[in-house]
Amino acid sequence: MSQIRVGVIGYGYWGPNIVRNLYALGTCEVAVLCDTNPAALQKAGRVYPSLRTTSDPAEVLFAPDIDAVAIVTPVWTHYELAKAALENGKHVFVEKPFTSTSQQAEELVELAAKKNLRIMVDHTFLFTGAVKKIRELIDNGTMGPLYYFDSSRINLGLFQHDVSVVWDLAPHDLAIMDYVIREKAEAVVATGSSHFNHLADVAFLTIYFPNNVLAHINVNWLSPVKVRTTLIGGRDKMLVWNDLEADEKVKVYDKGVNVTSKEGVYDLLVSYRSGDVWAPRVEQTEALKAELAYFLDCIAGGKTPFNDGEAGLRVVRMLEAADRSLAERGKVIPLS
Numbered sequence: 116m117s118q119i120r121v122g123v124i125g126y127g128y129w130g131p132n133i134v135r136n137l138y139a140l141g142t143c144e145v146a147v148l149c150d151t152n153p154a155a156l157q158k159a160g161r162v163y164p165s166l167r168t169t170s171d172p173a174e175v176l177f178a179p180d181i182d183a184v185a186i187v188t189p190v191w192t193h194y195e196l197a198k199a200a201l202e203n204g205k206h207v208f209v210e211k212p213f214t215s216t217s218q219q220a221e222e223l224v225e226l227a228a229k230k231n232l233r234i235m236v237d238h239t240f241l242f243t244g245a246v247k248k249i250r251e252l253i254d255n256g257t258m259g260p261l262y263y264f265d266s267s268r269i270n271l272g273l274f275q276h277d278v279s280v281v282w283d284l285a286p287h288d289l290a291i292m293d294y295v296i297r298e299k300a301e302a303v304v305a306t307g308s309s310h311f312n313h314l315a316d317v318a319f320l321t322i323y324f325p326n327n328v329l330a331h332i333n334v335n336w337l338s339p340v341k342v343r344t345t346l347i348g349g350r351d352k353m354l355v356w357n358d359l360e361a362d363e364k365v366k367v368y369d370k371g372v373n374v375t376s377k378e379g380v381y382d383l384l385v386s387y388r389s390g391d392v393w394a395p396r397v398e399q400t401e402a403l404k405a406e407l408a409y410f411l412d413c414i415a416g417g418k419t420p421f422n423d424g425e426a427g428l429r430v431v432r433m434l435e436a437a438d439r440s441l442a443e444r445g446k447v448i449p450l451s
């Protein structure tokens with residue numbers, strides 16, 4: 116098969132990372148870059164003088180010689196752009212969150228299936244060495260049955276004008292949670308508040324899973340410090356992932372609670388286990404590069420990526436449920 120020709124739409128904050136990695140891979144051709152903002156195209160032109168640019172998305176979406184489109188624009192534009200790309204026979208790499216509504220996501224998933232095209236949703240963290248290692252530790256039984264997943268993604272800003280902190284930051288945690296817990300979430304509870312406009316800038320999400328597995332996600336644009344920490348508790352091991360650590364991002368603790376009999380809980384006849392701590396080696400490659408390589412691989416091999424439209428849809432459903440719960444000050448919203 117000849118080199119896959121990719122068109123990129125959107126060269127704002129995140130788009131340059133997509134273009135840079137596609138170039139770095141060297142296994143595809145970046146055929147055209149589109150942005151409606153001429154300043155963005157000028158910026159790209161300085162870095163890639165031979166890259167063809169356009170301010171008209173139609174030149175990417177309708178181009179007969181383009182195989183795949185990367186959509187790196189604000190979320191409210193994803194549906195229209197992805198739909199046009201799929202209708203014109205192009206595979207789609209689309210930024211998180213996949214779409215603004217679950218109905219849009221369902222429609223795109225159906226359209227891609229009908230046309231036998233791939234959708235990949237950029238859940239970048241799933242390609243980090245840390246998340247891969249965490250999934251491995253859960254899958255190979257090291258952690259034992261899970262008790263909880265507790266994630267904090269907080270910092271000062273960057274305030275977004277079109278989405279709340281839930282839609283901006285929580286897609287990362289929801290995608291990671293979905294990937295490592297691998298159970299169907301049952302219900303969502305969210306509380307939060309907005310201090311500057313109608314969009315929440317602080318929010319706390321709780322997600323209920325079968326077998327008493329509980330997830331909690333704290334997202335906040337009004338934190339004085341930056342925190343990127345996830346705690347996962349299992350019966351046999353507990354782990355802390357601090358993504359701000361340069362090395363030893365993941366630490367596994369042989370800590371836990373041993374209860375010898377059911378009565379032991381009532382009599383507080385429990386013993387606390389406090390064993391070794393170890394830091395497994397985690398891969399250090401750039402996640403986005405690995406993800407884009409996988410995208411090209413899925414197109415070439417006709418494979419469905421694990422971070423496909425369905426995975427994007429699951430995250431959007433949880434975001435929608437969080438919005439509904441937040442509007443009702445923490446009402447439990449079941450996920451059907």
Ligand SMILES: NC(=O)c1ccc[n+]([C@@H]2O[C@H](COP(=O)([O-])OP(=O)(O)OC[C@H]3O[C@@H](n4cnc5c(N)ncnc54)[C@H](O)[C@@H]3O)[C@@H](O)[C@H]2O)c1
Pocket residue numbers: 124125126127128129130149150151152155172187188189190192210211212237238239283
């Ligand atoms: N995966 C990640 O870690 C990650 C990180 C940051 C942002 N994102 C996602 O990437 C997307 C873009 O975010 P951003 O921060 O780069 O936004 P941004 O506003 O900085 O950039 C978006 C760019 O798209 C252009 N644009 C908007 N509508 C367009 C259209 N219809 N056609 C062509 N160009 C158009 C704008 O001119 C702008 O240059 C969002 O969905 C965001 O959630 C993902």
